Amino acid sequence: MVDETEKQSAHRVVIVGGGFGGLYTAKALGHTPVEVTLIDKRNFHLFQPLLYQVATGSLSPADISSPLRGILNSSKNTQVLMDEIVDLDPQQQKVVLKGETLAYDTLIVATGVSHHYFGNDHWKQTAPGLKTIEDALEMRRRIFMAFEAAEKESDEEKRRAWLTFVIVGGGPTGVELAGAIAELAFKTLKRDFRKIDTTEAQVLLLEGLDRILPPYPPDLSAKAEVSLTRLGVTVETKVLVTNIDDNIVTVKRDGQEEYIPAHTVLWAAGVKASAMGQVLADRAGATLDRVGRVMVEPNLSLAGHPNIFVIGDLANFPHQGERPLPGVAPVAMQEGEYVAKLIKQQLLGNTIAPFVYKDFGSLAVIGQNEAVVDLGFVKFDGPLAWFLWIFAHIYFLIEFDNKLIVLLQWGWNYFTRKRGARIITGEPVLNDDSLYQPPISSQAPVKV
Amino acid sequence: MVDETEKQSAHRVVIVGGGFGGLYTAKALGHTPVEVTLIDKRNFHLFQPLLYQVATGSLSPADISSPLRGILNSSKNTQVLMDEIVDLDPQQQKVVLKGETLAYDTLIVATGVSHHYFGNDHWKQTAPGLKTIEDALEMRRRIFMAFEAAEKESDEEKRRAWLTFVIVGGGPTGVELAGAIAELAFKTLKRDFRKIDTTEAQVLLLEGLDRILPPYPPDLSAKAEVSLTRLGVTVETKVLVTNIDDNIVTVKRDGQEEYIPAHTVLWAAGVKASAMGQVLADRAGATLDRVGRVMVEPNLSLAGHPNIFVIGDLANFPHQGERPLPGVAPVAMQEGEYVAKLIKQQLLGNTIAPFVYKDFGSLAVIGQNEAVVDLGFVKFDGPLAWFLWIFAHIYFLIEFDNKLIVLLQWGWNYFTRKRGARIITGEPVLNDDSLYQPPISSQAPVKV
Structure with missing residues (x-):
């Protein structure tokens, strides 16, 4: 007190x-x-x-x-x-x-x-953004439910729409999401399904400008695009999203409208x-x-x-x-x-000089062993950039227990390519009581 | 395929x-x-x-x-x-x-x-049970929100109702919940608040029969009760819950009705x-x-x-x-x-003998360094029982990454008495847009 x-x-x-x-x-x-x-x-x-x-x-x-x-x-x-x-x-x-x-x-x-959905706030329902824990769990639910739905879908075309992931916005968040989803589809989940081949998934990263990671120097943007492509991401620049609904993303490329059938659309475009x-x-x-x-x-x-x-x-x-x-x-x-x-x-009665930002550089991660780093006096990519990214993030994780546990999770993921947290939660789970209709006597097949 | x-x-x-x-x-x-x-x-x-x-x-x-x-x-x-x-x-x-x-x-x-709410299914809203991840997150939300609400409450009596936690049912789940909440209130959260003293919290474990952990031998039940009391839990046996509403639990003890003002009621009584x-x-x-x-x-x-x-x-x-x-x-x-x-x-055309259950014993945990173990040929409690409980649970955690991470979390919690996962999530978070009412020109205090 x-x-x-x-x-x-x-x-x-x-x-x-x-x-x-x-x-x-x-x-x-x-x-x-x-x-x-x-x-x-x-x-x-x-x-x-x-x-x-x-x-x-x-x-x-x-x-x-x-x-x-x-x-x-x-x-x-x-x-x-x-x-x-x-x-x-x-x-x-x-x-x-x-x-x-x-x-x-x-x-x-x-x-x-x-x-910021640029005046299209109704896209929010179909294309969630990533700012809160709840946003992240909603994205997680959609990503993993898409693979489950694809596994149950017998129609070829519908199945492809379930296996198409569209990430709108080629800034750091879009790049990180695209890289991580590609790793899921092409590595982590590869052996988990029996009917679908998860490596047939399409991961599309759409950017309106002429290159991804626009705030970075152009050669790092180019390197990031090469790395993403190697991971299996399809990077498309100079593409504008003009509409998003339940299973179709409409884009404009060189003035032409195109339609992308996709159930999972993630928003990383504006704030x-x-x-x-x-x-x-x-x-x-x-x-x-x-x-x-x-x-x-x-x-x-x-x-x-x-x-x-x-x-x-x-x-x-x-x-x-x-x-x-x-x-x-x-x-x-x-x-x-x-x-x-x-x-x-x-x-203490003193004044101080205006604020000056000390820029220690920029980091964006693409996937395992892949990141781009711009320290101003030097730029690089690849495993060293990735290690620097890991180090910087662990360093700033405020509480010591978080640091240890994240490091351990990452170490485990690195060597096994597993991801323990791919659980789908938060949706109201139907109690099975609500599905089964007890027989009325006339249709009862057996005496109770 | x-x-x-x-x-x-x-x-x-x-x-x-x-x-x-x-x-x-x-x-x-x-x-x-x-x-x-x-x-x-x-x-x-x-x-x-x-x-x-x-x-x-x-x-x-x-x-x-x-x-x-x-x-x-x-x-x-x-x-x-x-x-x-x-x-x-x-x-x-x-x-x-x-x-x-x-x-x-x-x-x-x-x-x-x-x-199973014994015919009182409407208690479900006020007294959630613990079977799913969503149940657990709902309990977590209620427990930690209760401390936050108490911190903001100026009325003494209302504050006490926020700091009263009632656990209905003295089986293993009830004992575990009561022990863990007592550790939260009396140890983990002790220094986190400025207006309330979390050690004034009341943790009540209510059991209808004459002792907690009824399936265990009576002397282990008695030992568990002593350990819980030492942790700060109030154990009440031969008490029947007759009604639960938003802030009052009604109980019957020796035929007399009593009222317990409490906002947080957790159900561990029946399946x-x-x-x-x-x-x-x-x-x-x-x-x-x-x-x-x-x-x-x-x-x-x-x-x-x-x-x-x-x-x-x-x-x-x-x-x-x-x-x-x-x-x-x-x-x-x-x-x-x-x-x-x-x-x-x-x-292979063979038959096998009927099922026989091999009983390796029972374990119930109460808190740090406290558990009771009944191996049939021997019963004990205290730190050794607790270590056996930890070992058994880690051993059966199916995936290796879960084992390592849980062990690490526990190790960290053990030495620091911290709990990293005490975050409140899942509630729809109000966007602050919905609270602020922009001024109509007549009331605007400043020119925009």
């Missing part, structure tokens, strides 16, 4: 969102003379970069999730609140939550982004800012960019509101006056640590 | 249910000259004895699940079908599935049991046979016992139907003319192996 009088006097920092941005701010403010409240609607931090491995049956949700309370329980100045933000009053310095209203001296908003962007615009006059991200000052604060900061994927920080910083974990972590430092220095 | 002519001539064994009974039958029939079809509505075998650890946040669903296709993929004579049984025609020797109709020469039914028992009664004249289990012949077949076998929890096998064998994994495994042997010998 915090002493009540002390509680009144301490500088109150409220952080909204327990992703990389919010969590790293909270961690950096632990054991300092401020009072921290971290608000999240979930009770755990999610290591999103590995979410595609939950979707494709390599890892379990808890392997890449850490309870926020557990991570922060030694920071006695920090409380975690499982709640959702409803509104904001910057004049009164209060956030309105579902459960209560909370006063702040400094507010940090780090609520991230969600999927838009979470609703907090709009709240900041309406209540605090924030300027939003095209996808709803909040334009921030050089010190990550909101123009006209020096005690409100926006960090992580939700922030548009014009990096050296150029493109905004990408929505990746290292940016959010560094922004969180910067804001924590700024608050601590402000309390 | 099986050669079509060979397929016509081979003896067709159809197994319904991929639990311990069905899976062990299928495993024992692999690489033999019969054609095996294993039907299950799920795509995985579930190691039910550890399900309570999923419910209490120690393990992930995939840690205790193995994909059936993966376990059986080297048995080329075996196909796995993800389907559900709708009806049975013993005269035509056919099972009717949702997707197709399947002919058999020998049928093995191993569909197990489900919860009833799955609907296949009724199908066998209606279609094949099977005799059912009081809870719907199927009475079987000394060789586990159905009276009058020598080619239909019922094994596992669904079967009532009058053990040495006494009580039926208990619904535990070793019974189902031995029955499955027995039936597989019987089929193989029958095909």
